[in-house]
Amino acid sequence: RVTGFDDDTDEANAVARWLRLMHRPGRPWSHLAVLARTNARLTPVVDALGRAGIPYRLGPSRAGTEIREVIGLLRAGPLGRPLRSAVADLSIPGIPPVLARLADEHAVEDPGATVGGFLTWLTATVGDGASSEVDPDANSVELSTFHRAKGLEWPAVALVGLEDGLVPISYATTAVARSEERRLLYVAVTRAEEDLWCSWAARRQAGDRSWSCKASPFLAAIEAAGTINRPGAGTETFAAQIASLRRLLPAAL
Numbered sequence: 001r002v003t004g005f006d007d008d009t010d011e012a013n014a015v016a017r018w019l020r021l022m023h024r025p026g027r028p029w030s031h032l033a034v035l036a037r038t039n040a041r042l043t044p045v046v047d048a049l050g051r052a053g054i055p056y057r058l059g060p061s062r063a064g065t066e067i068r069e070v071i072g073l074l075r076a077g078p079l080g081r082p083l084r085s086a087v088a089d090l091s092i093p094g095i096p097p098v099l100a101r102l103a104d105e106h107a108v109e110d111p112g113a114t115v116g117g118f119l120t121w122l123t124a125t126v127g128d129g130a131s132s133e134v135d136p137d138a139n140s141v142e143l144s145t146f147h148r149a150k151g152l153e154w155p156a157v158a159l160v161g162l163e164d165g166l167v168p169i170s171y172a173t174t175a176v177a178r179s180e181e182r183r184l185l186y187v188a189v190t191r192a193e194e195d196l197w198c199s200w201a202a203r204r205q206a207g208d209r210s211w212s213c214k215a216s217p218f219l220a221a222i223e224a225a226g227t228i229n230r231p232g233a234g235t236e237t238f239a240a241q242i243a244s245l246r247r248l249l250p251a252a253l
Contacts, residue, residue, distance in 0.1 A: 001196070002223050004215055007203040008041075008161075012048035015158050018197055019054055019141060022156040029055055033142040033154040035188050037169070038105035040121070040206065041161030042143050055140035071119060074103075079116030083107050086115050101147060108170060109206060146188040157192035159185075162200045163213040185218050198222055 001018075005011040015034060022032050034056075036042045042058070049056045077086055087103040106118050113121075142154065161167070168181030189196065200215045 002198045002219055005199060005201045008044040008201040008205060009048075011160060011199050011201045012044035015045055015160060015197065015199065016048040016052040016054060018158060019049075019156075020052070022195060023054075027155060028139045029141050030139050031155045032158075033144065033149070033152075033156075033191065034158045034160060035144055035146055035149050035191065036159070036161045037146055037166045037184075038109065038161070039102065039145060040106065040109045041166070042145075045143060045160060049141065055138075056143050057138060057140045058143050071122065074115050074119055077115060079114065079119070081115050083113040083115055083118050105145075108166065110209070146184050149191050150187055153191050153193050155193045156195035156197075157188075158197035158199070159188050160199050162198055162216040162219055163204075164216050165213070167216040167218060182218060185216075189222065 003014070005014060019029075019032055019034075023029055034042065034045050036045075046056065046058075074086065083103055084107050087107075102122065103118055106121055107113050110117065110121075142152075144152075162185075167185055168178050172178050172181045189198075198219060200213065200219070202213055204211055204213055
């Protein structure tokens with residue numbers, strides 16, 4: 001299923017409804033996941049799942065340690081400093097890769113971001129890292145970024161926020177960079193064993209800022225690969241459709 005929505009609230013509410021449909025006998029909440037390119041794209045989903053009473057957890061258990069490292073490093077410098085400049089100075093051997101990735105994701109969402117603003121966003125979005133390790137047996141929907149989902153699979157997966165400028169990321173301007181972005185989306189798509197949801201929103205909101213969005217150009221290949229939930233759809237299996245997607249995305253193999 002590939003669907004566009006008027007705004008991120010509509011998208012998140014629709015994902016919550018889809019998760020309820022996917023949650024059925026023999027398929028607990030822990031068999032479902034929602035993935036996004038950045039943590040910020042998961043914020044509306046967190047709100048929607050809270051309103052719907054759907055249990056969820058944010059990311060794999062290793063996230064807590066990484067977040068503590070990020071917060072400690074950035075709090076050591078001026079909070080009013082531009083985020084991109086601070087991250088550039090910290091990009092030396094020994095700095096956890098998650099620092100650059102999370103800060104970079106936030107800077108894409110807010111080009112004028114400061115260190116202090118990033119820390120506020122980080123705490124509100126993914127917590128301060130002080131919580132205990134996630135119970136691997138907890139019956140809840142997994143919320144994660146594409147990067148953290150590598151190596152994991154769920155029977156049903158929703159990919160949200162698939163918009164141009166984020167998927168692919170805006171600064172992926174070379175052929176090599178765009179191939180890497182396409183490969184990352186391929187990894188996210190293939191986290192789904194049986195059911196796959198892909199969505200984007202025409203308008204996003206973050207605090208007082210809102211902006212218009214366009215669908216990711218990569219979605220055309222996903223739509224072309226499958227016939228899931230379309231009128232007059234055939235009986236092609238999900239595995240066969242994934243095989244079709246592999247043929248359409250040779251650079252991701």
